[in-house]
C-alpha cells in the first residue's frame with residue numbers, strides 16, 4: 236500500500252488545530268493530530284517543507300521504519316516541533332493500518348484490558364467558593380475524578396482558573412496574555428481548597444491538582460505534605476521537570492502521588508523519573524510524544540516500573556489525539572486515568588468521532604481505525620488565527636514558568 240498524497244489541514248473552530256491526512260493507492264486514508272498550541276505553523280512548515288516530500292511513494296504499512304526514518308534521519312532529534320510532526324504522520328499510519336485490518340486500533344495493540352477508561356475533568360474558580368461549586372457541577376455530570384484549580388487572592392489571572400482558562404477559546408490571544416504569580420500566596424491558600432472540597436464531597440471522589448511547573452523541589456515537597464490529609468489522586472507538574480533529579484527530593488518528603496510529563500517529547504525525557512519510580516503517573520500523550528508508536532513504548536516502559544499512565548487531554552489535544560490515546564488507554568496494562576476537558580461544540584462538529592463519554596468513563600468506540608475523522612469542508616469555515624498561550628510573571632515582573 237503506497238502513500239500517494241499527504242495534506243496538512245489547519246483550522247480554528249474555537250482554537251487552532253493541525254491535522255495530517257495521508258492518502259494511499261488502495262483508497263484508504265488516515266488522519267493524525269500534529270497540533271502544537273501557540274506554535275502551530277512551525278509544525279506545518281516542518282511537515283510541508285521537510286517531511287512530506289520524503290514520504291510520497293513509500294509503503295504505508297511500514298510504520299516503525301517510517302518513524303525511525305523521521306526520528307533518526309533528521310539527525311536533529313527530539314523537540315516539540317519535530318515530535319508533533321512525527322506524531323501526525325505516525326497516528327495517521329496507525330489509522331490506515333487498523334482500517335486495513337478491519338479492526339478498531341485497540342484490537343491491533345493487543346485488545347482491551349478494561350471495559351472503559353476513567354476520565355478526569357476540570358473544575359475551576361476565581362476563589363475557593365467558586366471552585367467548590369464547580370466541583371459539585373462536575374460530579375453532577377457524572378465525573379468520578381475532578382482536577383480542582385482556584386484563583387489566589389491578590390493575584391490576577393492564575394493558571395487554569397476563571398474566564399481565562401486555557402480550556403476555553405478565550406486562550407486565543409493575538410499577543411501572549413500576562414498572568415501573575417506568588418509562590419508564598421499560592422502555598423498558603425491552596426490547601427484550604429482541598430479541605431473544603433473533601434468536607435463538602437467526602438472521600439469517594441478522586442481529586443487532582445496541577446501546579447503548572449511553578450515550584451522548586453523543596454516547595455513542592457512542602458505542598459505535597461500539606462495536601463496529604465486530602466489524599467489527592469495526584470499532584471501534577473509541581474516543578475519544571477527539565478531537572479528530573481529534582482523529583483528525588485520531593486519523593487523523599489511526601490506520599491502525595493506525583494504526575495508529570497505533558498511537555499515531554501520523548502521517552503528519554505522521562506527515563507530517570509520512571510526508572511527510579513520518582514513519579515506515579517506519566518502524563519505524555521500521543522501528539523507531543525511522537526505518535527502511537529512512541530506512546531506504546533512509553534506505556535510499556537512505565538509498566539516495568541509500576542508507573543501508571545495519566546495522559547494529557549486538554550482541549551488543545553484535538554479529538555483525533557484523544558481518540559488515538561483512548562485506544563492506547565483501553566489496552567495499556569498500566570492505565571491510570573485519562574484527562575478530558577471537553578470540547579467546544581464546533582470542534583466536535585469538525586472532528587466527527589466514535590469515542591464517547593458516559594458517567595465519567597470514556598471509550599474509543601468500535602469503528603475501524605482510531606475512529607476519528609476531519610470534515611474538511613467544515614474545517615475550511617474556520618481559518619487559522621494567530622494565538623498564544625499566556626506568559627507568567629512574579630509580582631516584581633520577573634518572567635516565571637507558565
Ligand code: GCO
Nearest residue numbers: 272401445497548549551574
Ligand atoms: C493540563 C495542561 C493544559 C496545558 C495546555 C497547554 O493539565 O491540561 O496543563 O491545560 O496548559 O494543554 O497548551
Ligand code: MG
Nearest residue numbers: 445471472497
Ligand atoms: Mg497540566
